[in-house]
Amino acid sequence: MILLTSLGDGYVRRALLEVVIVGVLCGAVGVHVVLRRLSFLTTALTHATFPGVVIATLLGLGLVLGAGVFGVLLVAVVAALTGPRGAEHGRETTSVTAVVLSGGFALGMALMSTQEGFSRDLTAFLVGSVLTVQPSDLVVSAVTAAVVLGMLAALRKELHLAAFDPDALAAAGYPARRLDLVLLLALEATVVTSLPAVGTIMAVALIVGPAATARLWCSRTSTMTAVAIGVGVASGVIGLAVSEQWNVAAGGAIVLSVAAFFMTSLVLRSLPWGELAVAVVGRRKSAGRPTYSG
């Protein structure tokens, strides 16, 4: 494999490290996105983060910093307009999200079109260029991943309850809205962190895809998280290998790997023995000691 032989190159090592970090982060955050049915909101966030990236470039700011600041601003707007669970609640908030999505994207396009060499940069923003990841990007990714994963672990019980039964969460007196906001910020941080590797458009696939794949196979949130992280990392590494081997765009190859995992799982699960496999795994679990883990 060319990926192995080219590991001697610094940029390939950095790319590999980046896809692993992003794979772990997206897998873990994606579980919450999928369980709360926030996929559409995530799509909106990734698209609307795009103008932030463009503005950051135009102003000569760091790409991640600019996108991050814009993203936080955007989270505030979406939260104020629809509430963080807005995507679930009927057409009206969905429409708001859709307008934010296309509006943000259009703003990014308009700003970009004022610049020279715009189509080349556009591609980098939209689908990412993991092979040009800088050591500073790696540091940002690692720090973001550590903070977000730490937060998800610390608020594990509460986020689990919020996803399963938001009414009970509110009834128990938890600050439900603030918890939602924290998750939304974590999601936006994940989107921004994934930008160098897969770009704004494909980030949503890397967040939703591995978790949606894991959802097909798992009957516990803990195993679902583990599988989602596994699929996220595997997709990144496989995509990078394919990219090195056949000289295709890394971002595209990574997302295609995610899609392949998902579609394969979907087909396998729809087969009669796919159902059986899950039942057997489930029965083996039931036979063991009941787990009262949080």
Next chain:
Amino acid sequence: MSRPAAIVFDQASIAYGRVPALEQVHGTVRRGEIVALVGPNGAGKSTLIKALLGLVPVASGSITVLGQAPAQARRLVAYVPQADTLDPDFPISVAQVVLMGRYRRIGWLRPPGRADRDAAAEALAAVGLAHRAADRFGTLSGGQRQRVLLARAIAAQPEALLLDEPFNGVDAVSQEALLDTIKTLAAGGAAVVVSTHDLGLAQLTCDGICLLNRHQFGFGPPADVLTPDLLRAAYGGAALELGDRGLIVARS
């Protein structure tokens, strides 16, 4: 001598913005009592439960829960939602659902401990589903899921228990198990408020009835509230001619 009051409604009215949802609820639920909220669809039963949880504000009058404002009393109150409002495909075990009842006691950042697991296991046994602990929540029947949610509420060791239509679409075995558990909890000193469509069940099992339709038509012992006149007033004449609701009225 009567038992101490747990929930006191004092001419309480609830409104969403300027639109009044429920007016002039007045009465007392004592510790150890089971009180049914009864009324047609849209009568304001769920609204009243939300008000007891402090999730909708009281526009005028007051509601006192365990001597405090509803929002302050939440840690002492457990709420049982309708099981069919929850995603049956959610990847979670029965045991994990019950353990959620302990989260508020455990507090932020700390994992569940031995005592929490024991309380959860005990609560699940109380609703007769200890053998299903390791199964995925969604694989249970509707009635069994409702029992699991009751177990979650019991695990919180509440002083007041609020149930929203727990008997809807529940099989006879599960209904029996739910009723037994609720009665046991009340016997232990908890105040129980349960909304239901089932007038017969309310009459047979509850100590008090709160008859609602946008405002209160009666609050007191079943014999005083489930009368033909009050039921006709609350439900409107037409509803009484149909189904077993008419039978109840005919008998009383």
